[in-house]
Amino acid sequence: MRRYFRALVLCTVFAVFSGLFAYSRLFYSDVSVGNGSRRGPNPPRAAAAEPRSHNTHWYNRYIMRQRVQKEASRPDPPMHLAVVACGERLEETLTMIKSAVLFSIKQLHVHIFAEDQLHASFMEALEAWPAFIHSRFNYTINSISFPSENTAEWKKLFKPCASQRLFLPNILKDVDSLVYVDSDIIFLQPVDHLWHFLFQFNSSQLAAVAPEHEEPRIAWYNRFARHPYYGRTGINSGVMLMNMTRMRSVYFKNDMTSVGLSWDELLMPLLRKYKLNITWGDQDLLNIIFHYNPDFLLEFPCHWNYRxxxxxxxxxxxxxxxxxxxxxxxxxxxxxxxxxxxxxxxxxxxxxxxxxxxxxxxxxxxxxxxxxxxxxxxxxxxxxxxxxxxxxxxxxxxxxxxxxx
Structure with a gap:
């Protein structure tokens, strides 16, 4: 009987030590974790390092929060608006700018292209506006300038100086995007909402305009144009949103050469070919360009250019x-x-x-x-x-x- 009792005690002791041995091996061996990955034994410093990791996590969050706050406090880049004023367009242009500044939400930079004799009048009128209005916008007044070749011809195309808009990508080389408008535009809604179309451009689109007309039976281009035009009824360029970085960098298909031409290479040959066939000047040239490059254009609805x-x-x-x-x-x-x-x-x-x-x-x-x-x-x-x-x-x-x- 005593012999059996000793055997039982030995078996119990053996079982206890075996269990302790198995537990220690399990603890220090590779084990499966919840996502199925495997982890090796923790190094001796792992437990001591964990509080530092916890503090580092909060430190990183603090740094990230400081960066976000700094970026949030940084002012957004301004929207850019361009207009050309020649002849008797001073008061009309000022009224357009007034409507743009009055309703806009973000900061606005207005690029005024005017004949030299109008510069002082523009500055005097704009500086007379209240200080709280000037906090919403700034402006630059630029002289009218065309390429030296055929300057007089470009200046008198359709209306005085209207074709200046064609050369804005090469004049405002530091401006990425802008809204070009004719001087006879009145904003009834913030410019910001039109500016938002820039973020709807796909990878090829570089400009946005409204159709010349919605009803083909009474539209002009499809009935009278003697040159190619965009879409069913052509486009109206009185309100034109332009990604000028893209305009400066792409090559345009055309009917004058088998190779694409850059924006500044395209304009003069186009004028020479179609000079006798165009009625609405630079707007007709834009219609020809986008007829051959329709994927470059985004159409916005007619309530953005209501005539x-x-x-x-x-x-x-x-x-x-x-x-x-x-x-x-x-x-x-x-x-x-x-x-x-x-x-x-x-x-x-x-x-x-x-x-x-x-x-x-x-x-x-x-x-x-x-x-x-x-x-x-x-x-x-x-x-x-x-x-x-x-x-x-x-x-x-x-x-x-x-x-x-």
Whole structure:
């Protein structure tokens, strides 16, 4: 009996030591972790190093947070807006700039290209604006300049100096992107919303414009053009968003040579070939360029470039019917005659508005009353489209106005 008892004790001791041995081997050997990977034995310093790793983690988070805050405090690069003013376009151009600055959200840099005799007048008028308005934008005034070859020909193409826009990529070499507008443009919505189209460009697109017309039966290009044009009805270049970095770097297909030409190589041969066939000057040249390079162009809807053609024969801009007018384009001088009183009413409302006054009672309300006097015209019958988005823009102005003490 005693012999069996001794055997039992020996077996128990052996089992205990075997278990301890197996446990130690398991602890110091490779084991599977939750994601299926394998880990070797922890080095002796692993336990001591863990608090340092924990502190490093929080230190890294602190550094990252400081960087984010620093980047957030860094001002966004400004939006760039370009306009060309020649002849009797001083007041019209100032009114366009006023509408752009009044409603925009981000900082705006305006590039004014004007004849030398207008520089002092522009500076005097702009410097007279209130200080809180100057905090929203800055500007540069540039002389009109064309390539030395055929300068006079470029300057008189269609309208005085209008073809200057064709040379902006080579003049403003440090500017990546900009919005070009004719002087007869009125913004009824922040420039920021048009600027956002830049982020919708695919890898090949380098410009965005609106079609010349939405209704082919009354459109000009498909009925009268004697040269190639873009799409079904051509494009209108009065509002043009340009990625100039891409414009400077790509090669354009054309009908003059089998090889692609850069932007500055393309313009003069194009003018020589089509000079006798173009009616609308540089806009026709742009239509020809994008006819052969349609993948370079993004179309935005007509409410971003709303002209008398969209209402003179009845409403034919569906996107304006849905959203209201974002940008008003008073081409053919309608801001200054009595042919389209609805367009003139909007222009005069912006032109006469005093920055120091309440935009609701001094801009929107009087304009709505004036538009009601235009309902005898086709465009006047659509008068609610002229203020639909303007109302939203006016409501947002007061958030940026300085508080009265």
């Amino acid at each position: 008398p053609d969209h209402c003179i024969y009845g409403s034919n801009c569906a996107s304006a019917e849905e959203h209201g007018i974002y940008i008003l384009h008073g081409n053919r001088g309608v801001y200054h005659d009595s042919k389209q009183p609805a367009f003139r009413a909007v222009y005069e409302a912006i032109n006469k508005f005093d920055f120091a006054k309440d935009p609701l009672t001094s801009l929107l309300d009087p304009l709505e009353k004036e538009l009601l006097k235009t309902t005898h015209t086709y465009c006047g019958k659509s008068h609610t489209l002229f203020t639909k988005r303007l109302e939203h823009s006016v409501m947002n102005i007061n958030r940026k106005r300085p508080r009265q003490r």
